[in-house]
Amino acid sequence: MIPLTWYLALSAVLFTIGVVGVIVKRNAIQMFMCIELMLNAVNLTFVAFSSYFGDVTGQLFVFIVMTVAAAEAAVGLGIIIAIFRNRESLDVDDASVLRL
Amino acid sequence: MSDVLPSISQLLFVLFGAMALGCAVAVVAQRNPLYSAISLVGVFVSLACLYLTLQAPFIAAIQVIVYAGAIMVLVVFVIMLLNVEEEVRRPLRLRYLVPVGVLLAAVLVGEAAFMLQLGNYAAYTPTMPASSDVGLTASIGTGMFTKYLLPFEVTSVLILMAMVGAITLARQGRTPLLAAPGNVTEEPAALTAGGDVLLKPGDTAATGRAFAREQIRTGDAAAPSEVSREEGER
Amino acid sequence: MDWLSNTIGADWARALAQFVGINVGFVVVLMIVAYTVLAERRVLGFIQGRLGPNRVGPGGLFQPFADLLKFIFKEEITPSASTRFVYFLAPVIAITCALMPIIVYPFGPTVWLPFVGEFSLVIARFDIALLYVLGITSVGVYGITLAGWSSNSKYSLMGSLRAASQMISYELSLGLSLVGVVLMSGTLDLYTIVEQQGGWFGLKWNLWDVSRVPQVIGFITYLISAIAETNRVPFDLPEAETELVAGFHTEYSALKFALFFMAEYVNMFTVSMLATTLFLGGWQGPFVDVFPWLGVVWFLLKVTFFLFLYIWLRGTLPRFRFDQLMSFGWKFLLPVAILNVILTATVLYFRWS
Numbered sequence: 216m217i218p219l220t221w222y223l224a225l226s227a228v229l230f231t232i233g234v235v236g237v238i239v240k241r242n243a244i245q246m247f248m249c250i251e252l253m254l255n256a257v258n259l260t261f262v263a264f265s266s267y268f269g270d271v272t273g274q275l276f277v278f279i280v281m282t283v284a285a286a287e288a289a290v291g292l293g294i295i296i297a298i299f300r301n302r303e304s305l306d307v308d309d310a311s312v313l314r315l
Numbered sequence: 316m317s318d319v320l321p322s323i324s325q326l327l328f329v330l331f332g333a334m335a336l337g338c339a340v341a342v343v344a345q346r347n348p349l350y351s352a353i354s355l356v357g358v359f360v361s362l363a364c365l366y367l368t369l370q371a372p373f374i375a376a377i378q379v380i381v382y383a384g385a386i387m388v389l390v391v392f393v394i395m396l397l398n399v400e401e402e403v404r405r406p407l408r409l410r411y412l413v414p415v416g417v418l419l420a421a422v423l424v425g426e427a428a429f430m431l432q433l434g435n436y437a438a439y440t441p442t443m444p445a446s447s448d449v450g451l452t453a454s455i456g457t458g459m460f461t462k463y464l465l466p467f468e469v470t471s472v473l474i475l476m477a478m479v480g481a482i483t484l485a486r487q488g489r490t491p492l493l494a495a496p497g498n499v500t501e502e503p504a505a506l507t508a509g510g511d512v513l514l515k516p517g518d519t520a521a522t523g524r525a526f527a528r529e530q531i532r533t534g535d536a537a538a539p540s541e542v543s544r545e546e547g548e549r
Numbered sequence: 550m551d552w553l554s555n556t557i558g559a560d561w562a563r564a565l566a567q568f569v570g571i572n573v574g575f576v577v578v579l580m581i582v583a584y585t586v587l588a589e590r591r592v593l594g595f596i597q598g599r600l601g602p603n604r605v606g607p608g609g610l611f612q613p614f615a616d617l618l619k620f621i622f623k624e625e626i627t628p629s630a631s632t633r634f635v636y637f638l639a640p641v642i643a644i645t646c647a648l649m650p651i652i653v654y655p656f657g658p659t660v661w662l663p664f665v666g667e668f669s670l671v672i673a674r675f676d677i678a679l680l681y682v683l684g685i686t687s688v689g690v691y692g693i694t695l696a697g698w699s700s701n702s703k704y705s706l707m708g709s710l711r712a713a714s715q716m717i718s719y720e721l722s723l724g725l726s727l728v729g730v731v732l733m734s735g736t737l738d739l740y741t742i743v744e745q746q747g748g749w750f751g752l753k754w755n756l757w758d759v760s761r762v763p764q765v766i767g768f769i770t771y772l773i774s775a776i777a778e779t780n781r782v783p784f785d786l787p788e789a790e791t792e793l794v795a796g797f798h799t800e801y802s803a804l805k806f807a808l809f810f811m812a813e814y815v816n817m818f819t820v821s822m823l824a825t826t827l828f829l830g831g832w833q834g835p836f837v838d839v840f841p842w843l844g845v846v847w848f849l850l851k852v853t854f855f856l857f858l859y860i861w862l863r864g865t866l867p868r869f870r871f872d873q874l875m876s877f878g879w880k881f882l883l884p885v886a887i888l889n890v891i892l893t894a895t896v897l898y899f900r901w902s
Contacts, residue, residue, distance in 0.1 A: 218442075220436065221332075222369070225335070225365075242399065245402075248351055248390065251382070252358060265449060269447055272463075274373070283473065288390070289477045290480045292393050296393060350635075356688075376680035383687070391694055395694070
């Protein structure tokens with residue numbers, strides 16, 4: 216059988232890759248995608264615990280996290296589009312001052 | 316046969332885990348954002364398969380429907396609409412941080428390996444039950460509508476807020492009217508003494524009219540009343 | 550399953566039976582799709598007052614093979630300024646996501662097969678079958694979106710963005726129109742839903758089942774959403790020849806175009822199967838309990854009726870303009886689907902309390 220620690224280790228590695236992506240990437244959309252990667256790593260942890268301990272709370276929390284991620288995606292991409300309209304660039308280094 | 320079957324579940328875990336890790340590394344390593352998005356869809360699908368190995372079929376289906384089927388479609392749409400270019404590689408300016416980063420990463424990996432190998436976790440690691448009812452739709456539905464009803468309702472309000480926010484952000488102010496029949500007003504263009512079309516300040520509200528007037532001014536079109544008036548005058 | 554189970558173990562026997570079932574289903578679907586293409590051309594011809602193709606074989610019955618040979622031997626043109634990986638990936642995604650849902654549809658009741666014993670004619674039976682179908686349909690949007698983008702041509706991009714936004718808009722009303730059936734049946738498993746439609750001499754279908762809730766509104770909403778999902782007339786602006794050359798598959802030739810073409814017809818077939826399973830009773834019909842194999846015949850008859858309905862609509866109706874299409878989907882069909890859910894839930898509450 217698969218010990219629980221395998222799933223947790225996989226989730227930790229995915230989370231770390233997401234963190235590295237947020238730090239290294241400059242494109243706003245790619246940073247957003249790495250944030251989604253981090254959220255999914257956490258989802259994997261929740262589902263693993265819920266399955267191994269027989270508690271449905273973990274999976275319900277995953278449901279809520281997915282809904283929040285969907286809402287965040289909608290608003291976040293709206294903000295990215297609005298920034299792109301004003302600055303003509305999606306590079307977050309170019310958006311580091313408040314003035315256009 | 317009984318010693319072959321557990322290794323099938325291990326094989327499935329290694330397969331889907333490797334797919335997830337490979338696609339995740341591709342998300343970070345790709346410079347083209349569309350390839351990043353496709354790799355992220357690969358991560359989501361392999362995570363859905365991992366949820367299936369964890370006996371959570373409902374969450375696996377919801378993962379595919381919501382993440383891979385809705386959120387990533389939105390991201391791909393935005394990438395296509397904004398025509399996002401590839402990242403240009405800029406030279407590193409803080410070169411001394413690279414060996415520091417490698418050192419710290421090695422310290423982190425060493426610590427994690429130390430903890431995993433030498434820690435005594437036997438009391439805390441359960442084994443997965445052979446077949447559990449936790450992941451079925453019925454148990455998730457029961458939990459959601461009895462014990463966790465309040466988070467569910469709050470989530471619906473959250474989605475409503477997100478919808479309102481997204482529509483407000485994406486609006487472009489007043490959308491200009493098309494010069495289509497029914498939008499262009501019927502009154503004739505006002506003329507100055509020299510016969511040019513007079514554009515009053517603040518005329519942009521009736522863009523159809525302004526558009527028609529511009530066309531008359533540049534000579535692409537003739538105002539009907541203007542033609543008749545000139546012919547009448549001559 | 551007795552002889553096989555005793556030989557190689559019960560799990561492997563079931564896996565082998567499912568594998569054989571997948572292959573049989575794959576071949577059957579491709580054959581049906583090939584003859585649907587022929588049927589469409591013939592029936593459209595009759596509607597329009599002419600004969601369709603009737604030269605290749607008796608009555609044109611070998612026309613699909615002639616078409617297949619033509620597609621294989623055509624020249625593969627790859628546009629030079631396109632992103633190669635995505636250009637090759639898009640038809641693969643389209644055809645894969647079109648073919649994947651066929652494993653959950655029950656083709657017939659439990660029949661007796663040689664070597665295997667009692668076998669219920671559904672390839673995979675699990676308790677989230679309906680969500681699986683909806684999920685795969687959602688992922689199928691990528692095939693169209695990536696096809697238009699990677700062709701690097703403005704007609705393709707316009708066509709693909711329009712088709713993709715149309716598909717994701719109508720996915721909502723598609724899913725909601727099925728919620729009424731799920732409320733009535735209490736399960737997402739398609740085999741159980743079909744089993745619950747037995748009775749009344751095999752005619753107690755969800756469409757007119759007055760002992761629970763007749764799902765007429767849900768059926769009509771589902772049908773319209775399904776026609777929009779599969780990009781068929783009257784919702785086929787993204788691929789109409791007079792509007793956008795050929796939409797998102799403008800730059801595809803030969804076998805890749807054949808894959809898109811097949812994917813559209815397999816999608817048609819899949820949504821027809823879902824409609825018969827959920828609303829028309831699947832394999833239920835008169836005399837099925839006496840002759841179990843008659844269930845397969847009833848199933849195929851109902852699916853054929855839906856395919857004929859698709860072709861009939863194509864020959865009869867004009868096309869929606871794109872903004873009319875989108876406002877119809879969001880402003881009319883989605884509220885009607887929500888209304889259906891509310892009505893069904895209310896009636897069920899009062900019946901069961």
